[in-house]
Amino acid sequence: MTLSKKPPGLLHATWLLVRKDLLLEWRTRARANALFFFALATLLLFSFALGPDTTILQRAAGGTLWLAILLASVLALGESFRVEQENAALDGLRLAPADARALFLAKAVSNGVLLLLLGAGILPVLGALAGLTLAQRIVINSPVATFALTGSAAMALVLVLGCLAIAAPGTVYAAIASNARARDVLLPLLLFPLLIPALVAAAKATALALEGDPMLQFGSWLGLLASFDLIYWSLGFALFPLVVED
């Protein structure tokens, strides 16, 4: 490597940073394992709190799934910036020089991937605990065209969009909270109220993907979730440089 080499562009830098984050995660898998078992413990707690009645568990399944992911996400997000503070790694990245916006995209993508894996991991467990079945067919009535999805495809779509919805604002807030006092309290305090619309949409869409959607509401909830994603990914992209600048 020579000194005259140009710094990587935005997308290339993002890719390098995502690879770094995922590689770090893959080498130990300690964080992913801990998160998985944390989320499983949460699911068990919900089941015990709601009682052994399977019909109640089935009806609450959408909310239970997303609360488990949300609670685990606070730990994942906080941890993703804590590792960058060891040896001032974040300052090192900024000096590399990595574009702050690439830093946001990379952190948000790797956090989103981690949450997605977590969601995909605990969904079968929840399915077994509550005796869930996926809907046969989900129809989305959009202004452009009408789509028909299988229940599993609809569920996958909700998982992806929901995890992305947590990852973008979560990354901005985790970067802020990691430098504040009482960061473990601050991150959920900031993040939970903000994510309520995403939680409502994801939980409702999940319930519809599981139980079927005779009223064709799935598309609206998915649209709300997608708009939330769009708004907060753009906002995070625009505002994150102001958070890490010094």
Next chain:
Amino acid sequence: MARTIRLVLSVLALLLLVSGAWLGLAWAPPDREMGDVQRIMYVHLPSVWMGLLGVTLNFVCSVAYLLNPRRTVANLDADALAEASAEVGLFFGTLGLMLGSIWGRPTWGVFWTWDPRLTSMAILLVAYAGYLALRRFIDDAERRAAWSAVVGIIIAVDIPIIWFSVRWWNSLHQVQSSPKTVDPSMVFVLRWNAVAFLLLWLVFLSTRYVIARSRRERELAPPPLASEVAR
């Protein structure tokens, strides 16, 4: 000078509030369906409005702070105003929510319903409580200003999304009355009280702003000389 204006404003606010209370409790006619219970509207609505006004001002100040390319010590004025408006907005918003809840008990039969307006307001208040907590937990003045401005914008953008999601989720609130469907004397009393609350809001806001400014000045002041400390 500023102190005199604040004093005059406080006296005016007090006069208007006392006369507004008399107008609302005695002078205005009772509601056809709800009777005297409806009179709580004259304080409930102005409180909610002042809460929303505070939140709006906070958003404007956050944007103004971040848009300024030279975010130096002098520009921390916008930050001080953001802090003041969030706190005053949270106070009035909470007051409005509590008054609304008291109004809801005799009319709806419950203190709380999962109605869009109530729910959105409650989420909003929790979000701004988080915002104010964030301000307490960051020691560096310029970092605090930039980060809380970012958080202020993120929360403000969430407001319409919260509104839509909660409205789809559940709906019950009474249909909003417009000045055309209401007795003119009720509209007059409501406006009177709204002005009174606005003056009170201004008094609170300016006082809180002065406090925030002087705190900022103290934070950013150079450390005292050794000879001064000894004295």
